[in-house]
Amino acid sequence: MPTHSNRTTTPITTPITSDLLRGALDLEPTPHGVLPHRLPARARAQYTDPQLAMAESQPSGVRLLFRTRATTVELDTLPTKRTYVGAPPRPDGVYDLLVDGQLTAQATVTGGNTVTIDLATGAAEQQPGPPATLSFTELPDGTKDIEIWLPHNETTELVALRTDAPVEPVPDRGRKxxxxxxxxxxxxxxxxxxxxxxxxxxxxxxxxxxxxxxxxxxxxxxxxxxxxxxxxxxxxxxxxxxxxxxxxxxxxxxxxxxxxxxxxxxxxxxxxxxxxxxxxxxxxxxxxxxxxxxxxxxxxxxxxxxxxxxxxxxxxxxxxxxxxxxxxxxxxxxxxxxxxxxxxxxxxxxxxxxxxxxxxxxxxxxxxxxxxxxxxxxxxxxxxxxxxxxxxxxxxxx
Structure with a gap:
């Protein structure tokens, strides 16, 4: 007996809105998409310290959370990576994918912006770069909760979310x-x-x-x-x-x-x-x-x-x-x-x-x-x- 499936061969693009995010206190529109912040705009405006601006825009603990039957999930992001003059190179930030609370896959992306910091002088130079695509395929069939934890150490603009089935926000899970x-x-x-x-x-x-x-x-x-x-x-x-x-x-x-x-x-x-x-x-x-x-x-x-x-x-x-x-x-x-x-x-x-x-x-x-x-x-x-x-x-x- 055939079973119903709402997957499609045409990717579905879903706007990234606050109801699909956990752990962010603000979501700033950017020319590329949206940028999660861990401090609200009013706080950010009160002291424009570069160290604080970098820290609060790095999405530690921030994750996309949605419910879907999709077996393929793609996320376009624009990371900002840091390098330090004279220091060992830093590894690319890691994205963790959880399915129903279980770590299922990890990935990194190349490209994006690069900020080069001279530790001796504090000077920083930014080199712009293109967005990159993160792809998770062959996910389990059936309705499931997907979490994509963003890199805790890279500022990450979210550009586009594509899936092969519709997504919806996850209802309150009753957790403190x-x-x-x-x-x-x-x-x-x-x-x-x-x-x-x-x-x-x-x-x-x-x-x-x-x-x-x-x-x-x-x-x-x-x-x-x-x-x-x-x-x-x-x-x-x-x-x-x-x-x-x-x-x-x-x-x-x-x-x-x-x-x-x-x-x-x-x-x-x-x-x-x-x-x-x-x-x-x-x-x-x-x-x-x-x-x-x-x-x-x-x-x-x-x-x-x-x-x-x-x-x-x-x-x-x-x-x-x-x-x-x-x-x-x-x-x-x-x-x-x-x-x-x-x-x-x-x-x-x-x-x-x-x-x-x-x-x-x-x-x-x-x-x-x-x-x-x-x-x-x-x-x-x-x-x-x-x-x-x-x-x-x-x-x-x-």
Missing amino acids: VWLHHGSSISHGSDAASPTTIWPALAASLGGVELINLGLAGSALLDPFTARAIRDTPADLISLKLGINVVNADLMRLRAFAPAVHGFLDTIREGHPTAPLLVVSPILCPIHEDTPGPGAFDFDALAAGKLRFLATGDPAEVAAGKLTLGIIRDELSRIVRQRAADDPHLHYLDGRDLYGERDFAELPLPDDLHPDAATHRRIGEQFAELAFTAGGPFTGNGA
Whole structure:
């Protein structure tokens, strides 16, 4: 008996709209298509820092999600790839394809724009390039949910979505939404692919929908980031704070504590009772007792290796300079102080995610960022501590 099929030999082009995306807070029309952003336009307008602009436009945690019977899916994208003068070449960004929640295929694309950055001077030069096509074929027959996780480390304009069967948005799956904010480690620096950055791994283990506001170099207690978190619907919120404040040498102790209080106050305006977890930095030996600023190790760069070092003077701690040890003490103190009036506020020492024992087994390759295996370790340990019985994301209000 013949069965009905709505597949067609003529590709169907579906407009890429916000109802087909998860993890983006804004969708900007461009001459080529649309550009997902992880900060809203109002936040982006308040400080046009190139590092922040690059970080928030890299779609870490952003994925296309749709339901279809299609066995062929094509996606035209315009990536912006980065190269660094004198540094080893960076691999192309990876796209992860999930079918009904299972990783089924991975792909990369060549072409696109290229930004060449001189680490010595900070100068950047952009070379335009053409869009490229990503193609997934021989997908399972029948109705299924397709997720295409975009590269966490490449700005990615979405140009066109083509399939051999109609697509429709996926209805609410009844999962809680977890919004996480952090630094380049949360952004996914040096992870193998977008579903293996530690927040994505933890979200999968916890059975939640991720909004990842990990912003490389930009977890700096900016008020516009706090307002973005305040205004974004979420059931669970975590903030991994501290490393960027140290390696940017942005604040002294006098400014840091009030800034943390203000950040939390703003978030609580929109999420008064949501479980809110403050996470201090993971172990990072170069900054444990040595203040910033952090810097590239140019001797290592001359040998073809990318490494970082701390350039501050530990003697300056007495004048209020910050180290990771001081940051942890302050964050713990602030959470204890506020928890008397905020029972849904919690603290997690980042060294419980990656500490001395982890460092001995899995050292940081560039002295700052975890590698792929360490992302998995951090994601698994976060899920164990936050999402299992007795964790801050399983109690009252969660």
